[in-house]
Amino acid sequence: MxxxxxxxxxxxxxxxxxxxxxxxxxxTLEDLAAMVKRGEDFVVCDAKSGEDITRPVLTQIIFEQEGxxxxxxxxxxxxxxxxxxxxxxxxxxxxSYLEFSIDKLTKEQQKxxxxxxxxxxxxxxxxxxxxxxxxxxxxxxxxxxxxxxxxLTMFNPFGLxxxxxxxxxxxxxxxxxxxxxxxxxxxxxxKRQLDELNKRIDNLSKG
Numbered sequence: 001m002x003x004x005x006x007x008x009x010x011x012x013x014x015x016x017x018x019x020x021x022x023x024x025x026x027x028t029l030e031d032l033a034a035m036v037k038r039g040e041d042f043v044v045c046d047a048k049s050g051e052d053i054t055r056p057v058l059t060q061i062i063f064e065q066e067g068x069x070x071x072x073x074x075x076x077x078x079x080x081x082x083x084x085x086x087x088x089x090x091x092x093x094x095x096s097y098l099e100f101s102i103d104k105l106t107k108e109q110q111k112x113x114x115x116x117x118x119x120x121x122x123x124x125x126x127x128x129x130x131x132x133x134x135x136x137x138x139x140x141x142x143x144x145x146x147x148x149x150x151x152l153t154m155f156n157p158f159g160l161x162x163x164x165x166x167x168x169x170x171x172x173x174x175x176x177x178x179x180x181x182x183x184x185x186x187x188x189x190x191k192r193q194l195d196e197l198n199k200r201i202d203n204l205s206k207g
Contacts, residue, residue: 007041008041009021009042010044011044012057014048029057029060032057033065044057082094
């Protein structure tokens with residue numbers, strides 16, 4: 001049985017140069033960006049300490065791409081909201097939500113490409129087809145959020161259903177002999193966080 005291909009190791013030296021151990025050549029951030037687009041997996045480590053620094057290097061690639069004219073993907077409002085989530089009680093759920101959303105978009109990207117291609121004919125007016133294409137994308141985004149909310153309810157011990165419909169309720173803590181007050185407080189906090197997440201998803205959907 002063939003083993004899975006291991007990610008290429010990229011070493012970053014003190015002079016900030018990046019060395020591709022797979023090709024035995026020095027590479028740039030542009031080269032790493034191209035590798036990502038080709039679907040090539042890699043990890044970046046500090047050449048001296050061996051520390052995994054893949055995340056900050058990928059973030060640096062995004063920073064440089066955002067700085068190019070016409071290349072920006074991240075709206076200002078999104079960046080501001082993302083900053084607000086740092087240190088917030090919802091922070092632990094944000095990565096899962098973003099990963100879920102981008103995964104859904106990736107799986108549907110060909111459909112969106114086809115819609116935009118048909119919305120932009122070689123000649124003639126295209127305002128209405130373009131509007132329809134954006135409506136289709138907006139509708140898909142709403143569906144994605146609904147699926148994400150449904151997934152959240154699977155982890156919700158209170159059985160809260162999507163769109164505010166009540167589901168089954170958890171047994172009273174009084175039914176469990178010896179239930180500690182602290183456990184009740186933890187459960188209440190979990191419910192509060194889930195309720196808050198549902199409200200924020202609603203706000204995103206309406207936005």
